[in-house]
Amino acid sequence: MSKHDFRGGVLIENPYPLNQLSVVEVPPPKKAIYLLKQREGASAKPKVKVGQKVKVGQVIAVSNNDYCVPMHSSISGVVSAIDDQPIAHSSGLKVPSISIESDGKDDWISLKGCGEEVDKCTPDEIIEKIRNAGIVGMGGAGFPAHVKIKGAQGAKTIIINATECDPATLCDDALMRKYPEEIIKGIEVLMYACQSQKAIIAVEEDKVDAIIKLNQTIKNKNICVEAVPIKYSTGAEKLLIKLLLDKVIPTGSFASSSGVLCQNIATVKAIYDAVVIGKPLVSRIVTVNGSALKNPSNYEVRIGSSFSDIVKKSKPSANPHEIRVGGMMMGVDVPDKNYSICKITSSIIVDEIKIKQKESACIRCSKCNEVCPINLLPQQLFWFCKSDNTKKASSYDLQDCIECGCCSYVCPSHIPLVEYFQYGKALVKKELREQELAAKSRERYEFKEFRLDRIKQERDKMMAEKKAALKAKMAKEKDNKAKIAEALKRVNDKKK
Numbered sequence: 001m002s003k004h005d006f007r008g009g010v011l012i013e014n015p016y017p018l019n020q021l022s023v024v025e026v027p028p029p030k031k032a033i034y035l036l037k038q039r040e041g042a043s044a045k046p047k048v049k050v051g052q053k054v055k056v057g058q059v060i061a062v063s064n065n066d067y068c069v070p071m072h073s074s075i076s077g078v079v080s081a082i083d084d085q086p087i088a089h090s091s092g093l094k095v096p097s098i099s100i101e102s103d104g105k106d107d108w109i110s111l112k113g114c115g116e117e118v119d120k121c122t123p124d125e126i127i128e129k130i131r132n133a134g135i136v137g138m139g140g141a142g143f144p145a146h147v148k149i150k151g152a153q154g155a156k157t158i159i160i161n162a163t164e165c166d167p168a169t170l171c172d173d174a175l176m177r178k179y180p181e182e183i184i185k186g187i188e189v190l191m192y193a194c195q196s197q198k199a200i201i202a203v204e205e206d207k208v209d210a211i212i213k214l215n216q217t218i219k220n221k222n223i224c225v226e227a228v229p230i231k232y233s234t235g236a237e238k239l240l241i242k243l244l245l246d247k248v249i250p251t252g253s254f255a256s257s258s259g260v261l262c263q264n265i266a267t268v269k270a271i272y273d274a275v276v277i278g279k280p281l282v283s284r285i286v287t288v289n290g291s292a293l294k295n296p297s298n299y300e301v302r303i304g305s306s307f308s309d310i311v312k313k314s315k316p317s318a319n320p321h322e323i324r325v326g327g328m329m330m331g332v333d334v335p336d337k338n339y340s341i342c343k344i345t346s347s348i349i350v351d352e353i354k355i356k357q358k359e360s361a362c363i364r365c366s367k368c369n370e371v372c373p374i375n376l377l378p379q380q381l382f383w384f385c386k387s388d389n390t391k392k393a394s395s396y397d398l399q400d401c402i403e404c405g406c407c408s409y410v411c412p413s414h415i416p417l418v419e420y421f422q423y424g425k426a427l428v429k430k431e432l433r434e435q436e437l438a439a440k441s442r443e444r445y446e447f448k449e450f451r452l453d454r455i456k457q458e459r460d461k462m463m464a465e466k467k468a469a470l471k472a473k474m475a476k477e478k479d480n481k482a483k484i485a486e487a488l489k490r491v492n493d494k495k496k
């Protein structure tokens with residue numbers, strides 16, 4: 001039983017318990033598609049050409065931008081296309097990508113890691129290795145791991161987030177049971193890179209096997225496992241930090257900028273691979289779950305594999321399906337299975353099509369307020385967002401909403417509250433952008449006015465100086481003429 005608790009949250013049972021909890025290793029795919037933009041911001045630029053042969057682990061795209069990590073091939077074969085491919089999102093947005101056709105050989109580059117001699121490298125060199133291995137936060141955010149770690153260097157305690165908290169996603173549980181040694185070693189590497197004194201692994205209290213395995217593996221007295229409540233959404237970073245360290249991360253700032261590092265457990269395993277073995281991030285564990293599947297499972301797959309190939313292994317029913325990516329609660333609905341697994345794909349939920357409950361009027365029951373783990377007032381936020389009152393919504397801390405969906409989940413009127421909050425946040429962003437643009441054009445206008453005024457003043461000064469010089473010249477000429485006339489008169493007078 002966990003000794004920690006927090007206000008709000010909801011207890012959601014996994015509606016589709018996995019009947020195969022171990023990890024199924026999927027052979028390399030025949031074709032892999034790599035999306036070069038895994039989150040907001042810059043895209044990596046291809047470093048290969050169509051027709052070029054590549055090995056597993058070879059860098060295929062890079063970027064100078066520190067917030068964009070390199071991409072490595074997860075199969076050996078030939079580059080077959082460099083074009084735009086859709087990301088797993090309802091928007092249908094396409095991003096630059098590289099496609100590789102397999103040669104069936106699974107031919108790797110030679111790997112060179114630090115082995116047992118991690119401390120022969122400086123912490124900064126370790127962070128550079130993490131960057132070069134293309135590691136991003138694998139819990140779903142996709143934030144570059146090296147940026148987060150660099151920002152938290154010197155943090156006393158680091159938190160390893162193993163609370164996937166989404167009821168239908170079990171990839172972290174599977175990872176902890178399969179790779180406990182690699183995880184603990186990865187934590188030690190992370191502690192060294194951050195020069196931290198302590199690491200806490202936060203695991204949901206019902207993941208008993210994982211807790212036992214980790215505890216049996218830990219030999220370092222500075223690493224411990226803390227069981228946290230199974231309530232959804234314990235895994236939210238700021239919530240977890242408050243729960244374990246009693247530290248509040250202010251609105252709009254990252255935990256790392258407050259000297260706390262919270263790193264997802266799959267990311268820690270990837271750090272072990274990168275630093276100890278020298279292996280870049282080319283695979284991950286994905287949960288494939290849902291009511292339409294006969295054989296839901298956790299699969300260890302190569303990045304770039306297709307959704308449909310992986311889902312096929314779980315034997316979906318012949319009926320039409322609803323597909324959701326990234327979790328039952330915080331994931332997004334996507335129209336089909338024509339996507340590829342990327343570094344942040346933690347789960348694919350395949351359900352039979354359900355009749356959607358119709359949204360009805362708010363009955364002011366306050367249930368949403370009771371479950372909000374951030375202590376917000378979702379009912380009020382709903383009214384403000386619905387009426388585009390961004391000022392009021394912001395004064396009720398809309399930006400603090402972690403979009404966990406607890407409020408929508410309990411709402412008896414089936415109001416998609418999170419969608420309203422996402423809309424409200426987008427509106428605030430748009431207004432801020434417009435204000436910024438207006439401030440910039442005002443600045444430009446004022447500068448133009450200032451410049452014109454300065455030119456006028458300079459011209460007036462120049463004209464006045466010219467006038468004065470002309471006047472002085474004319475006076476001098478007059479003076480000279482008078483002197484000449486006087487001299488002539490003197491000469492004439494002499495002659496006379």
Ligand code: SF4
Pocket residue numbers: 361362363364365366367368369378379382407410411412413414415
């Ligand atoms: S739970 Fe739904 S119906 Fe109840 S107050 Fe909140 S928004 Fe209104």
Ligand code: SF4
Pocket residue numbers: 371372373374375376377378400401402403404405406407408417418421
């Ligand atoms: S989605 Fe936002 S408002 Fe709703 S419960 Fe979660 S944090 Fe609170």
